[in-house]
Amino acid sequence: MPRSRKVASTKTEIRFEASSGNIFKDLGFSDEEAVNLQLRGLLAIEISNIIEERGWSQRQAAQELGVSQPRIAEIMKSKIDHYSIDLLVRYLDKLGQRVSIVIEPKNEVA
Helix, strand or coil: CCCCCCCCCCCCCCCCCCCCCCHHHHCCCCHHHHHHHHHHHHHHHHHHHHHHHCCCCHHHHHHHHCCCHHHHHHHHCCCCCCCCHHHHHHHHHHCCCCCCCCCCCCCCCC
8 A cells, every 4th residue: 555645835925026127226226326227237238248249258358448357357247336327338339339318208107
């Protein structure tokens, strides 16, 4: 006769919260800081993507941008604490990119 085993079951309630569309705001940053962090993050991702698409090493990218290799490593790892929007836009310009800014009304989430 086969033995039966009791398996303890635990029910965990999973709660979901609607996103504001900005992960930094969702994490509790002020509105102003969240917008700045999101924009800097997007610019850094674009720089990383361009470097990868061109098949450059971090050293080669650093030479192209006129910075040290550790600076490129930071950008590639999205460590953007020391990078202003202005500086990231200048890097994109050096990479032959045009950055456009779109200004439109916010869609506030109630």
